[in-house]
Amino acid sequence: MKNDKKDANIVDEPSSTYGSYSYADYLTWDLEGAVELIKGKIFRQAAAPRRIHQEVSFKVARLLADFLEGKKCKTFIAPFDVRLTTRSQKNEEIDTVVQPDICVVCDWEKLDEMGCIGAPDLIIEILSQGNNQTELINKYNIYEESGVKEYWIIHPAEQTVFIYTLIDDKYVPSKLFTKGHQVTSSVLIGFELNLDRVFEGLTY
Template sequence: MEEVNNNMEEPLSEYGRYTYADYLSWQMEEMVELIKGKIFRQAAAPRVNHQRVSGIVFTSLFNFLNGKKCEVFAAPFDVRLPVKSKKHDDIDTVVQPDICVICDPGKLDELGCVGAPDLVVEILSPGNNSKELLNKYEVYEEAGVREYWVIQPSEHTLLVYTLVNGKFSPSRLFTHGDIVRSDVIKGFSMDLEEVFKDV
């Protein structure tokens, strides 16, 4: 499987290793992410229930954070997770979380975020579960994302991973009737009846 880069003569290979500098040179119609130098592309636009859930969660966070230091962003929004340095040639992981909250304004620049967001929310869609649950889990943990929410619209569930001593610790599985509270965004809570009411 190869992906054609409209801005370069050489095709992009799923087996190649790329950096953020490469990423900036591509002109692709579909959304792509880099995880440890490997290309991951979104096969299709998110489904209706994905967008319903995303809108409710984003709006809840936006309203709660209005006037506060932390800011919430929704995809498409580049989050670069540097390991060695912040140079474009050294960064090999660029992800676009469905929703993320950043409380350190020093991590924001005109290109997006450089460094770990405080809270990341990923909403699963058919076909992306392994990417979210395996690849992104690993890079979010390594980068130091303090809280990682994984929402499964088709199952009406939410799982919270909280960073404890550098490792993610999972919550119980939340579903209808539960109110989920964030340990990182103090005072923020979300009623899952509201989140899943139209899903």
């Protein structure tokens, strides 16, 4: 396989034992824009995130970082590679690399200079026009399978938040939260997200 971005479109050419592409392949690509690898298949972000997406991401990440100041857990924002694996930590055998909009990692042993290897404690994805349904379904499945304890989906256009909490290895959905709600986390005890504050002043 050539180290060329265009060649990354050929997803039916196996390059590892476990899937079409591996993290070892991913490291060789000189790609523009965000690219994720899910079960060996490539997902590209169609364009840079929209302004509203970035506003919401910045607000939430800042509130998380402020809450976690001096605590064990750390907040990271995209681009930040999260390698999810239940099989091996070898680059050639990792077939899923995602870049969540926001993630929180409490186990520092999962952190290295390349990012995070293993499941973050909390992942937050912020929907935009660049997201597609297949990508969301695949991420739900891989986050559940990999043991991400809490998975939040924020929809800025609808001003809603939905939370999946991992219980007995399966995600249990929350109710739909919207403006007027205070959202809490079962992972980050004491953290409260005021959705009025998050969605305040958003203009399209």
